[in-house]
Amino acid sequence: MTNEKWAATATPDLNGPQGKTRFLLQWAKVSWKDILAMAILGAASQAVYKAPLAAVRNFPITFSGSGDIVYPQFAYPERGWIISPMLSGILSALIPIAVILLAQTRIRSFWDANNAILGVLYALILGTLFQVIIKQLIGGFRPYFLDVCRPDTSRLTQSSNHTGLNGVGFHEIMYTVDVCTNPDKQALKNAMTSFPSGHSTAAFAGYVFLFLWMNAKLKVWSGHQTSFYWLALVMAPLLGATLMACALTIDQAHNWYDILAGSAIGTIMAFASYRICYAAVWDWRYNHIPLTRHQIFDYTVGPRLEYMERAVFIKKLGWGKKRAVRLGKRRGLDRIGDFDDPSLHTKNATTVSGTSNGESPRHPEIAIARGHALHTERGADDMV
Structure with missing residues (x-):
């Protein structure tokens, strides 16, 4: 059953300072736990990142014979970062948020906007x-x-052989950082x-979430054939994430498997975060609908x-507010503003679903068929 207090905030009265203040207080009451949890987990990430490494790693060296260095894939020059870690995180957050706000x-x-922005931050x-936990506990050598x-x-x-792991292994070529001369x-x-790549994790977390959100809002994969330019636009975030992640192979900051692992982590977090904020991920009928906390969809x-x-x-084709206003006038709907109310998940049934008070809901396929018949009957002039 719909929580009345939460339903009242779904279409807030923002008239005047008092209305805005009440709404902000209600929003803070609903969201403060999430904000606190994000702050705690963000601080925990920083603490883990600054902690000493948990494992001692060996790497092979030999200066005998030809003087070859074993594993030359770790002997690349340090060239600096094409994209710094801080800039990578900022771009992975701000660009998706900017697109979401612009679309509003x-x-x-x-x-x-609230669910989408929180979802980006969750991911x-x-x-x-x-x-960072995997970096600290597992880690791995960079190419340089x-x-x-x-x-x-x-x-x-x-x-100085504190670990006892220097000059060990086959031909005694395995050493630790005890032999490093760099004082930094x-x-x-x-x-x-x-391992894994933090750049890749951030890029795919932010941009895959944006990809899912844009697909839901543009209905690229849905019940009708979309325009090619919408498909190209929806794929753009994936291109951006791939470029940001794979640029790390140019300056030899990461190995390919570091990038692959980071991309997988970011993608999983994006899918998980999107699903807790919206009614579906791929189901085109519902994946654009932001969920509420106190009501089951x-x-x-x-x-x-x-x-x-x-x-x-x-x-x-029936999507969008312009059609809602036109059909509302024609069919006598007197609360078009209700369509903006995310609390209306279980009330105000319409003729498209074939439900009314006291009537059992129809099967979704029947509702789709009736909706299609309604749109066809209205004619091409209704297809804005």
């Missing part, structure tokens, strides 16, 4: 926490590790925390008219 000039749904914060380490086995003495401990630590009634005309960017 047409969508005009506070709760859609980024969880992805970051996962990847030996250039940062600058190993010198002659400086190793029995007293932070640089050495950074060179040993390549009813999937049994099919894509009712207010579902189709609320919180979408596309405006054709």
Whole structure:
């Protein structure tokens, strides 16, 4: 049953300072736990990132014979970052949020913007926490590790062999950072925390979420054939994420498997975050609908008219607010504003779903068929 207090905030009265203040207080009452949890997990990520490495790693070196360095894939020069870690995180958050806010000039749904922005932050914060924990506990050498380490086995003495893992293994070529001559401990630590890629995690967390959100708002994969340019636009975030992640192979900051693992973590977090904020991920009938906290979404009634005309960017074939206004005038609907109310998941059934008070909801396929018949009957003039 709909929570009355929450339903009252779904179409807030923002007239005057008092109305805005009441609404902000209600929003804070609903969201403060999430904000606090995000702050705590963000701080935890920073603490884990700054903690000492938990494992001691060996790497092979030999200066005998030809003087070859074993595993030359770790001997690339340190060239710096094409995209710094901080810039990567900022771009992965701000660009999706900017697109979401820009689209609200047409969508005009506070709760859609709220759920989408929180979803982006959920994905980024969880992805970051996962990847820094793995970095600290597992880690791995960056391709430029030996250039940062600058190993010198002659400086190793029995007293400085703290771990007992230097000069061990086959032909005694395995060493630890005890033989590194670089005095910068932070640089050495950074060179040993390549796996997984934090850049890739952030890029795919933010941009895959944006990809899912744009697909839902544009209905690219839905019940009708979309325009090719919408498909190209929806795929753009995936291209951006791929470019940001794979640029790390140019400056040799990461190995390919670091990037693959980070991309997988970010993608999983994006899908998980989108699903807790919206009614579906791929189901085109519902994936644009922001969920509420105090009400269960009813999937049994099919894509009712207010579902189709609320919180979408596309405006054709029954989708979008312009059609809602026109049909509302023709059919005598007196509460078109209800279509913007995310609390109306179980009430105000319309003729598209074939439900009314006291009547059992029809099967979604029947609702779709009736909706299609209604749109066909209205004719091409209704297809905005």
